[in-house]
Amino acid sequence: MKKNTLTTVIVIAALALIAVWMVGRYNTMVTEQENVETAWGQVENQYQRRMDLVNQLVGSVEGMAIHETQYMTDVISARAKATQVTVDPSNMTAEQLKAFQEAQGELSQALGRLLVSVEQYPELKADEHFMKLMTAIEGSENRLSVARNTFNEQAKVYNTYIRKFPNNIIASIFGFEKRPYFEADEAAKTAPKVDFKSLKN
Amino acid sequence: MSTRKSLLLVALLSFAASAFCNVYEVSTVPDPKVTCADCWVSNPDGIVSTDCVDQINFVAQYLKNNVNVEMAYVVIDAFDEDKYADAFDFAQTLFNTWHIGSAENNAGVLVLFALQSRDIRIHTGGGLEGLLPDMECDMILEDNIGYLSEGDYDKGLYGIATDIASHLVTDEAQAELLLGYKPESTEPIKSRTRYMIIAILAFVLLYVLAYRKWNANKDESRAKLLEDTSTTQTAMGCLSFLFPFPVLFLYLYFRIKRSNLRNVPYPCPKCRTDMKKLSDTDEIVYLSPAEQTEQKLESQIYDVWLCPKCGEVHREIYPGKKMKHYSTCHTCGARALEFISVRTIKQATYTSEGEKELTFKCHHCGKEEVTHRIIPMLVHSSSSSSGGGYGRSSGGSSGGSWGGGSSFGGGAGRKF
Numbered sequence: 001m002k003k004n005t006l007t008t009v010i011v012i013a014a015l016a017l018i019a020v021w022m023v024g025r026y027n028t029m030v031t032e033q034e035n036v037e038t039a040w041g042q043v044e045n046q047y048q049r050r051m052d053l054v055n056q057l058v059g060s061v062e063g064m065a066i067h068e069t070q071y072m073t074d075v076i077s078a079r080a081k082a083t084q085v086t087v088d089p090s091n092m093t094a095e096q097l098k099a100f101q102e103a104q105g106e107l108s109q110a111l112g113r114l115l116v117s118v119e120q121y122p123e124l125k126a127d128e129h130f131m132k133l134m135t136a137i138e139g140s141e142n143r144l145s146v147a148r149n150t151f152n153e154q155a156k157v158y159n160t161y162i163r164k165f166p167n168n169i170i171a172s173i174f175g176f177e178k179r180p181y182f183e184a185d186e187a188a189k190t191a192p193k194v195d196f197k198s199l200k201n
Numbered sequence: 202m203s204t205r206k207s208l209l210l211v212a213l214l215s216f217a218a219s220a221f222c223n224v225y226e227v228s229t230v231p232d233p234k235v236t237c238a239d240c241w242v243s244n245p246d247g248i249v250s251t252d253c254v255d256q257i258n259f260v261a262q263y264l265k266n267n268v269n270v271e272m273a274y275v276v277i278d279a280f281d282e283d284k285y286a287d288a289f290d291f292a293q294t295l296f297n298t299w300h301i302g303s304a305e306n307n308a309g310v311l312v313l314f315a316l317q318s319r320d321i322r323i324h325t326g327g328g329l330e331g332l333l334p335d336m337e338c339d340m341i342l343e344d345n346i347g348y349l350s351e352g353d354y355d356k357g358l359y360g361i362a363t364d365i366a367s368h369l370v371t372d373e374a375q376a377e378l379l380l381g382y383k384p385e386s387t388e389p390i391k392s393r394t395r396y397m398i399i400a401i402l403a404f405v406l407l408y409v410l411a412y413r414k415w416n417a418n419k420d421e422s423r424a425k426l427l428e429d430t431s432t433t434q435t436a437m438g439c440l441s442f443l444f445p446f447p448v449l450f451l452y453l454y455f456r457i458k459r460s461n462l463r464n465v466p467y468p469c470p471k472c473r474t475d476m477k478k479l480s481d482t483d484e485i486v487y488l489s490p491a492e493q494t495e496q497k498l499e500s501q502i503y504d505v506w507l508c509p510k511c512g513e514v515h516r517e518i519y520p521g522k523k524m525k526h527y528s529t530c531h532t533c534g535a536r537a538l539e540f541i542s543v544r545t546i547k548q549a550t551y552t553s554e555g556e557k558e559l560t561f562k563c564h565h566c567g568k569e570e571v572t573h574r575i576i577p578m579l580v581h582s583s584s585s586s587s588g589g590g591y592g593r594s595s596g597g598s599s600g601g602s603w604g605g606g607s608s609f610g611g612g613a614g615r616k617f
Binding site for chain 1: 289293335336339394395397398401404408409412609612613
């Protein structure tokens with residue numbers, strides 16, 4: 001057992017320790033990033049689910065008086081716009097997310113205005129199928145807000161992790177980038193809030 | 202009554218109403234799981250009768266036992282409307298704070314009733330969205346909301362419980378719920394890193410320890426070096442079970458190094474030439490008769506090194522394999538004294554010590570040695586050490602906990 005060997009062993013062990021530590025951090029980053037992407041998948045799922053319901057809604061009121069109103073035209077054009085804006089989850093920028101959120105927000109508002117106007121159409125309130133769609137859309141909006149919150153929470157965990165020292169060094173070496181958040185939608189706050197419960201009664 | 206007076210009255214009335222009504226946050230709602238393992242209803246304001254609570258508990262326990270679904274009931278006066286936007290927000294937060302639903306299938310359902318805001322909501326966990334879609338939840342509420350509007354909360358809430366249960370105990374539902382589902386866990390990666398770090402640290406520590414022990418007494422005898430490092434080798438052996446990589450390699454390396462030590466050539470103290478180790482037959486010349494006996498008995502092992510250049514001789518003594526069978530003879534000094542027999546001279550009793558006679562025989566000089574030893578006095582053994590004492594009481598009100606489920610926001614709510 002020579003002295004040189006001891007030094008070599010200690011140096012190699014130190015390097016191995018650093019490597020193991022880096023691998024650990026890197027893997028955690030991958031996991032966190034994957035969590036963000038899963039959360040984003042949920043967000044997209046919920047938007048898709050709402051889109052399907054809107055399609056059903058538009059189909060079910062065809063031929064009824066409400067179909068010819070400005071509210072309906074707004075929903076249809078907002079729907080067309082929302083389908084066009086997509087976000088690539090692995091390469092998400094703040095601008096992309098903002099455009100996505102705006103397009104979807106527009107649909108939310110158009111939908112909200114339409115549903116408020118339903119008050120004026122008693123034949124719709126008596127329609128069981130229509131009222132079921134109401135329940136479904138309400139559930140869909142709820143799930144959307146949960147999915148968006150979950151996404152923001154996951155993105156926050158991930159962003160905090162990659163920006164902490166010394167993780168930021170590893171993150172910059174391997175190109176882990178900060179993820180944008182869903183902003184609290186100002187327009188959505190001022191839009192008329194549909195009280196689904198009062199509609200049902 | 203003037204407008205001002207009536208306004209004052211309204212203000213007073215609403216103040217009084219708020220004073221008598223309990224407003225809850227998620228953290229202040231009493232958790233029924235804390236009270237007992239088979240409690241499922243939080244009814245802090247006594248809005249439903251204890252009979253009704255028992256009935257709902259019975260249904261919930263049935264669901265837990267048979268389809269592994271956790272059904273929680275929260276029946277309160279009001280939730281804090283400044284803090285939570287609506288009943289959905291409150292239910293969602295409560296659901297994911299308590300983690301209703303077992304971790305295997307994430308099947309949990311929360312029924313929230315808030316009297317002041319007239320909210321009734323069935324909130325479903327992620328694993329129940331298929332069996333209890335929002336539409337079904339809304340139908341269940343539709344069927345029972347009449348009782349709630351009339352103020353018959355017992356009947357309405359119990360009806361909701363049985364309706365929910367009826368959706369979950371069908372054969373298909375049972376198959377789905379008991380199939381199980383396991384969320385991905387990030388734990389293994391972290392623990393693997395920790396394991397690797399500890400393994401490397403253990404390796405370095407053992408290496409440094411071995412290095413220091415090995416080099417501390419380089420100039421002393423090899424036998425002493427082997428003796429000093431034997432505990433280090435044992436430590437490595439034990440740790441290599443825990444960390445096969447890399448400690449096992451170190452252990453094997455160290456073991457080989459130690460067993461080879463006997464064969465590493467000595468430099469001659471006079472001319473620095475490498476000395477040669479003599480074979481067992483050649484070295485007899487350099488050993489005394491006593492030493493030869495020891496070598497034969499394997500109580501001690503002798504290595505004799507001879508310098509081929511100047512004829513310098515170096516002897517090294519190692520403990521033999523059977524060293525422990527022999528002790529040193531007091532007559533000839535050879536480590537060849539073997540234990541032959543034992544004879545009891547006086548039996549030990551409860552009142553006095555006994556005595557025994559041990560006979561040893563030396564394999565070298567043939568002399569017998571006799572030693573007398575004392576047999577300790579007998580002691581009455583007490584069969585049970587703990588005389589009395591109380592057993593640990595089990596049962597009683599030991600609490601339970603929720604399984605660890607989460608909701609994605611499913612369910613339906615209404616005003617009654």
